[in-house]
Amino acid sequence: MNKAQLIEAIAGESGLTKADAKKALDGFIKVTGEALKKGDRIALVGFGSFSVSERSARTGRNPQTGKEIQIPAKKVVKFKAGSELNDAVN
Numbered sequence: 001m002n003k004a005q006l007i008e009a010i011a012g013e014s015g016l017t018k019a020d021a022k023k024a025l026d027g028f029i030k031v032t033g034e035a036l037k038k039g040d041r042i043a044l045v046g047f048g049s050f051s052v053s054e055r056s057a058r059t060g061r062n063p064q065t066g067k068e069i070q071i072p073a074k075k076v077v078k079f080k081a082g083s084e085l086n087d088a089v090n
Helices: 003-014 018-037 083-089
Strands: 042-044 048-055 058-061 068-071 074-081
Touching (some): 003 018, 018 048, 074 083
Antiparallel strands (some): 058 068
């Protein structure tokens, strides 16, 4: 499902217009990104939680040459599905 299909599904499920559903989705994406950038955790009960985790620096290997390379430390976004979402999928 791409963004346009998600907007259409949200509009159909909620009774909003597609324009309002797009504004709501864009707002959610913006607010979520800003909160994660600050290091906050976002928990949606039953759906899941978004958080930021630190990935430490490590040594990797270039698959073409086999030469060792240094991979720098960075922050990564993690999503942990909630129990209701897990139950719906399974």
